[in-house]
Amino acid sequence: MLHEIAPRSGVAFTLDKGQRLTVIDPRGEQVADLLAFSRADTNEVISSGRTLDYASRIYLTTPDPLYSNRSNIMLRIVHDTVGRHDFLLTPCSKDTFRIIYGDKEPHRGCFGNLAAALEPYGILPDQIPVAFNLFMNVPVDAVTGELKVLPPLSKAGDHIVLEAETDLIIGLTACSALQSNNGSFKPIHYRID
Numbered sequence: 001m002l003h004e005i006a007p008r009s010g011v012a013f014t015l016d017k018g019q020r021l022t023v024i025d026p027r028g029e030q031v032a033d034l035l036a037f038s039r040a041d042t043n044e045v046i047s048s049g050r051t052l053d054y055a056s057r058i059y060l061t062t063p064d065p066l067y068s069n070r071s072n073i074m075l076r077i078v079h080d081t082v083g084r085h086d087f088l089l090t091p092c093s094k095d096t097f098r099i100i101y102g103d104k105e106p107h108r109g110c111f112g113n114l115a116a117a118l119e120p121y122g123i124l125p126d127q128i129p130v131a132f133n134l135f136m137n138v139p140v141d142a143v144t145g146e147l148k149v150l151p152p153l154s155k156a157g158d159h160i161v162l163e164a165e166t167d168l169i170i171g172l173t174a175c176s177a178l179q180s181n182n183g184s185f186k187p188i189h190y191r192i193d
C-alpha cells in the first residue's frame with residue numbers, strides 16, 4: 001500500500017526487522033527527513049556521526065549501512081535511484097525559519113512534525129538527532145568546507161529503499177524548508193514491503 005505524506009507534514013510508524021521501506025519523491029525535488037529509533041530502547045537512535053565516520057564519506061548510497069549511536073546497523077540502503085542525500089544537517093525547525101529565513105511566525109518544520117508524530121511512541125523532542133535527509137542536496141566545498149543547500153537531484157518517481165536490520169520506529173517527513181526543496185512544498189510517498 002502506498003502512503004502519502006502531505007506537504008510540510010510528517011508521520012511515524014513501526015518497521016520490523018527484514019521489512020523494506022521505499023520512499024518515493026513523486027514530483028521531484030522534494031526532501032524527506034528520515035529518523036530511526038530502536039523499538040527495544042528509544043535511546044538508541046540513528047547516528048550521522050557514527051555512520052559517516054565508518055563510511056568515510058558524506059554521500060551515502062547502496063549498499064551503505066546506517067548506524068545507531070551504539071554502532072549497531074539500523075538500516076541498510078538496498079536500492080537508490082538518486083545517489084545524493086544529506087546526513088549533515090538537522091531537521092528544519094521553527095528556529096531554522098527564524099534564524100535563516102527571518103520568519104516572524106515560523107512553521108514548526110520537520111523537527112516539529114517529527115516531534116508530534118513520535119510523541120505517541122514516548123520519544124521526546126530532545127531525543128531527535130540529525131536526520132538522514134533523503135534527496136537533500138548539500139555539496140561541500142573541498143577546501144573551505146562551505147555548505148550549499150541546492151535543489152535535490154531527484155526527478156519525479158525517484159526513490160530509495162532501506163531495509164531494517166532491527167525492529168524500528170521510523171519518523172518521516174515531507175520537508176518544510178523552501179531552500180531544500182527548490183522553492184515549493186510537495187508530498188512524499190512511501191511503502192512498506
Ligand SMILES: [Zn+2]
Nearest residue numbers: 092110175176
Ligand atoms: Zn525539513
